[in-house]
Amino acid sequence: MPHLVILYTPNLDQPAAQGGSDMAALCCALAQTLCAQVDEAGKPVFPTGGVRVLAYPAAHYAVADDGAAGLAAGDGAGYAFVYLNLRMGRGRGSATHLSVGRALEAAAQAHFSALLASRHIGITLQIDEGPEVFDAKHSSIHPLFHKPAHG
Template identity: 35%
Template sequence: MPHMTIEYSANLDACVDMAGLCTLVSRTILETGLFEQGAVRVRAFRAEAYAIADLLPENGFIDMNFRIGKGRSAEEKKRTGEMIFAAVSEYLAALFTTPHFALSLEIREIDAELSWKKNAIHPRLRGK
């Protein structure tokens, strides 16, 4: 259950290909070798209303929240976060040339007893 939610300020629409960013994040998650392809979800949500720092209209943000199931070591989680953050930072390098952009990533573990799922994609990808 690796689910990445990307929230971003609407003013980034003109300068960031969000579909491309989602694809990059999905590929990077799979490259860790820790997650099954059929479970990976990456989605981006545009924030129309926001107030950032000193309220300049050119201020923008991307906040990534990565929810995963339990079972990975602290080292594996750290390596995963570092891989994702490095890939996204490189993808967004142009935004860091201005003093108006903030990027964040947080990894959260989900309590399996409080999470329900039903997935018809797994059998297809597993060849069953």
């Protein structure tokens, strides 16, 4: 953990000139943001090997009035929507939740700034935390970040 899942309207899978967005770049920016987070003591909030950012276009969607008000306002691209949900394990304080949320919000707003200025788009970020009723993990990624120091 943390796992950040992004659901978005597939009309964002277009070139930027057509009102789209580089979702792979968003994933990378958000992963870097998560890896950079430190708590009040200056320690990493998340293990680097546990950071996951996954983005999925919705196969089917409807947003608001299906674009009628946007069309009337001159937006021919239709509405776009992005939902970001961060799931993290328990044990972090509210100050850490807030700082992580603000950092992710800033990264998402920076990524979508041109779209926010040029078309109708909604962005929602939510953070969820345990309690898990079952939690199993198997990974050969974590050991990459726990190599012994050579001296």
